[in-house]
Amino acid sequence: MPNNKGKRRRFGAVRQLPSGRWQARYRGPDGIDRPAPHTFATKKDAERWLAVKEAEIIRGEWTNPDAGAVSFKEYAAEWLRDRALKPKTRQLYEGLLRLHILPAFEGMTLGEIKDRHVRRWHKELLDHGPGEVTAAKAYRLLRTILNTAVEDELIRRNPCRIKGAGIERSPERPVLSVPQVFDLAAAIEPRYRALVLLAVFASMRWGELAALRRHCVDLDARTVRIEASVSELKDGSLVVVRPKSEAGRRTVVIPSVVVDALRFHLTVYAERSPDGLVFVGPKGAPLRRANFSRQWRRAIAKAGLSGVHFHDLRHTGNTLASRTGATLKDLMGRMGHGSSRAAMIYLHTTSDRDRLIADAMDTLVIDELKRRPRRDPGGGGSGTDLARPPK
Template sequence: MAKRRFGRVRQLSSGRWQARYAGPDNVDRPAPQTFDRKKDAETWLVQKEAEILAGDWLDPDAGKIVFLEYARSWIEERPNLRPRTVELYDYLFRLHLKPTFGARALADIKDAHVRRWRKDLLDNGVSAVTTAKAYRLLKAIFNTAVDDLLVRRNPCRIKGAGQEKSPERPVLTVAQVYALADAIEPRFRALVLLGTFGSLRWGELTGLRRRDVDLDAGTVRVERQLIRITGQGLVFTEPKSAAGKRTVVFPELIAQDLRAHIKDFAQDGDDGLIFVGPDDGPLWNSNFNRRFWGKALTDAGLAKIHFHDLRHTGNTLAANAGASIRELMDRMGHSSTRAAMIYQHGSHERQREVADRLDSLARGQLKSGSGTQRARKPKKAE
C-alpha cells in the first residue's frame, strides 16, 4: 500500500479511526475528533492540507489562551485611549465580561455562549445601552483575536446587538430653563444658562478659564475638560476628539449673566476657573447633584432630568433656529454627522412653521401663475 503524502491514518483499538498530521510548525497533531470510517479520516486530512497550502491554517493550541489574560492585554495595548475610555473598558470587562468568559479559552467561546450571555444580561436588569457597550467590547476583542490567528471566526454575530437605542432625552422650553436658572443657587445660574445656550458638556464647562471667555465677542473657547477618573480624582484632559476643540458663540441673551458671574464667582487671574464650588475649588459633579441640582429641579417644578439634558435642549434649540448639520457639528464638537442628525427632526412647532411657509409660498406662486401647473379646479357634477 502506497504511503500517504500528507498525514497518517490508523485504526484504534476501539475500531474508530484517527488522523494525524505535522503542521507548518512541524508539531505532530491529531485531529480533534476520531472518525467512524477510514475514508472520513482521510477526507479530513485532505481538508487540513488544503488549509495549510492556502495559508489558512491556525495553530489549534493558540486559541487555548484564557480570555481573561487576552482581554486584559487587549485593553492595555490599545493606543491613545482616553482615560475615561480605559475606565469604561475596565468597568465593562470586570462587571459583564469576566464573570462569564474570564476562565474560558478563546477557542472555546462559541456563538451560542455569546447569545446566552447577552440574554442573561438583559434578563438580569442590565440596561440595553450598557449591554450594547459590553457586546461591542467583546466583539472588538475577538476581531483582534481573529487578526492574531488565535480563532478562525468571531463568535459575536448577533445582528444589531452592538447598537445603542437610548430613550429620547427630555427637552426643556426656554421658560423652563430660566425657571431652573432662577431656582438654583446664584453661583450656578450662569452654569445652567451657558450649558444650555452654549451646548457645552459638564466637563467642558467646569474646565473653562477666564481667558477662554470673550464677553465682548460673545464666544467661549473650549480647549480642555475637567473629568473624574477613578483613583486620580479630577483631572484636566483634552476634549473627547479633535473636533471638541472649538469656539462656541453664545447668544447676547445670557451675556449679562456671564459678566456678572465672572465678576462675583470666578477665580482670579486669566487661568482662574469660571465655575467653582462654594469652597472656590474645582466643581465636582457628584457634590453639585447632591447639594444643588435636585433642590433646584424641585423648586422650579421640573421632573427629574440630568444636567446633560441642558446640552440636548441647547442642540435642539439651535436646530430649530435653523442651524445646518455642519453648524450643529461645529457647535457640539462632533466630527461625524450621526449625532447632529438627531436634532434635524425638529419640533412640532418648527415643522408647523415650515409647513406654513410652504403653504404661503405655494399659494403665492399659484396666485401669480408662476407655478409650473395651476391647481386643478374640482369638476362640477353633471
C-alpha cells in the same frame, strides 16, 4: 480489526481506530504533526476535514490550534494594560470586565469561547443584568478584545456575531422648552445660572464646563473655546484631559441673550486670573458632580420639573440649534461630534455660519419668552434679568 490499508495520501493521514471511528492527522506549517480535535464517523468525513485544513494552509488562513489555549482572563488583562486609554475610559473598561464579562469567561481559553457562549452570556445580561446600555458597552468591549485576538492569530474568527448587540438604545431624553430652561436657570443657585445657560446654548458637556478657563471666553465676540474636559474618577481624583476627538476642540458662538448672565458670572464668581476656572464651588474648589447634585435637585423641584438630568441641557441645546435650520456639518461642529475629516471641514469654514445659528437661537428664545406669562421663581426670567445681582 482497524482498516489502515490504502494508498498513501499526498496531505495528511487517515486511519481507523479500534472503536471503528476514523482519525485524521496532518503536519502543520510549523512542522508539528497534529491530530484533528475529534474523530469521524466515516473515512470520507475525515478526508473532507483534511481537505479543508490543507486549503487553509494554502490560503494562509491556518491558525495554530494551540494558540487559542491562552486564558481569556490573562489576555483581557494584557489587552487593557497595552492600551493608551484616558483615565475615565480605562475605569469604564475595568468595571465592565470585572462586573459583566469575566464572571462568564474568566475560566475559559480564547479558543473555547464559541458563538453559543456569547449568545447565552448576552441574553443573561439583557434578562438579569444592568440594562441595555451597559449590555451594549460590555458586548462592544468583548468584541473588540476578541477582534485583537483574531489579529494576533490566536483565534480564527470572532465569536461575537450578534447583529445590533453593540448598539446603545438609550431611552429618549427630555427636551426642555425655552421657558423651562430659563425657569431652571432662575431657580438654581445664582453661582450656577451661567453654568445651566452655557450647557444649553453652547451645547457643552459637564466636564467641558468644569474645565473652562477665563481666557477661553470672549464676550465681545460672543465665543467660548472648548479645549479641555474634566473627568472625575471613582477614587475622587479629578483628571483634566483633551476632548475625545479633534472635533471636540471647538469654538462655539453663544446667543446674545446669555452674554449678560455670563458677564455677571465672570465678575462675581469666576477665578480672577486669565487662566482661572470659570466655574468653581462656593469655597473656590473645582466643580464636583456630587456637590452640585444637591443644588440641581433643589432647582429642578423649584422649577416644577422632574426626571431631568444635567446632560439633558446639552441635548436641549442641540435640539434648539437643529430647529434654526443648521446643517448636519454645522451641528457636528457645534456639538463637537464627528471624525477628524468632519472637524477639518468645519474649521475651514468661516465663523459666520455658527454666528447665524446663535443669532437664530436668540430670536427663538426671545419669541418664546414673550409668548408666556412671566414666571420668576428665583429672581430672574430673562437673559438680562439673570445677569443682575441677586437681591
